[in-house]
Amino acid sequence: MSKIRSTAAAKRLVLRTMCLIVIAHRMSPEYPLVLAANRDEFFDRPTRQAHMWPNGSIIAGRDLSAGGTWLGVGLDGRFAAVTNVREPGDDGAGSRSRGELPLDYLSGELPPAEYLAEKASRFDEYAGFNLIVGNTDSLCYASNRAPGIHEVGQEIIGLSNGPPGSEWPKVTRGSEKMSALLAREATINADQLVEQMHDQNLAGVAELPDTGIPDEQESRLSSMFIPAQPGGYGTRCISVFIRQDDGLCRFSEQNYNAEGAVTERHFFNFSLARQSAAEAAPGQDAIQLA
Numbered sequence: 001m002s003k004i005r006s007t008a009a010a011k012r013l014v015l016r017t018m019c020l021i022v023i024a025h026r027m028s029p030e031y032p033l034v035l036a037a038n039r040d041e042f043f044d045r046p047t048r049q050a051h052m053w054p055n056g057s058i059i060a061g062r063d064l065s066a067g068g069t070w071l072g073v074g075l076d077g078r079f080a081a082v083t084n085v086r087e088p089g090d091d092g093a094g095s096r097s098r099g100e101l102p103l104d105y106l107s108g109e110l111p112p113a114e115y116l117a118e119k120a121s122r123f124d125e126y127a128g129f130n131l132i133v134g135n136t137d138s139l140c141y142a143s144n145r146a147p148g149i150h151e152v153g154q155e156i157i158g159l160s161n162g163p164p165g166s167e168w169p170k171v172t173r174g175s176e177k178m179s180a181l182l183a184r185e186a187t188i189n190a191d192q193l194v195e196q197m198h199d200q201n202l203a204g205v206a207e208l209p210d211t212g213i214p215d216e217q218e219s220r221l222s223s224m225f226i227p228a229q230p231g232g233y234g235t236r237c238i239s240v241f242i243r244q245d246d247g248l249c250r251f252s253e254q255n256y257n258a259e260g261a262v263t264e265r266h267f268f269n270f271s272l273a274r275q276s277a278a279e280a281a282p283g284q285d286a287i288q289l290a
Contacts, residue, residue, distance in 0.1 A: 068099015085128030
């Protein structure tokens with residue numbers, strides 16, 4: 001039976017959503033960390049693209065409505081990302097901004113597991129989320145819609161807008177693509193990851209998750225990359241973070257408009273030894289500072 005819900009309610013379900021994160025953790029000796037992520041959002045929501053924040057140590061985009069971020073990296077090798085858990089009637093009203101969480105982690109010094117344990121008592125102040133945080137030593141994630149703190153080993157993991165462990169087709173597809181890329185290519189770069197995250201194949205009806213919205217809308221949101229939908233919602237950017245075994249880190253963000261055209265590309269390279277970075281002109285590699 002098709003799920004029926006008002007258009008207004010269905011719209012609220014997808015507000016402020018980063019839809020897909022895929023991470024390969026310690027799957028390659030040369031690339032201890034490879035991350036690719038799609039941010040899905042309304043195109044008219046005010047946003048600043050990836051930039052160096054005023055403290056000089058965090059690179060992230062900024063949600064200009066709530067002030068937080070969906071994904072960011074630090075020059076010390078720390079990184080954090082958050083996805084919303086899609087739930088009926090969730091418009092975020094009365095809750096703290098989930099975008100605070102990545103910034104809070106990046107601004108501190110606690111290791112991933114300790115940070116999540118310390119923060120857990122306040123998780124109920126936020127609407128549903130998944131939070132993944134890491135540094136050069138470890139990677140952990142937690143959710144306020146599932147128990148426990150999960151430490152990631154040598155594996156590929158994916159998170160979307162369901163609780164951890166949800167078998168969403170886009171998570172499975174993204175993880176399989178990441179595994180195939182690492183097996184096929186000796187050198188990994190942002191263009192390869194952007195290409196695979198741009199997959200617009202829809203899931204079959206039998207594979208769709210049940211998040212309380214009509215099947216037709218669930219289907220349109222089931223691809224890894226979501227073309228602009230009625231109401232002006234879709235994938236607004238693809239972010240990539242690659243950490244090499246020599247300490248070189250590369251962060252990039254590719255932005256899209258409602259027509260699906262690339263509008264901006266931002267590249268940052270930095271060395272963990274130097275902890276300094278520069279942004280390059282669009283289409284060029286960033287220049288590592290001494």
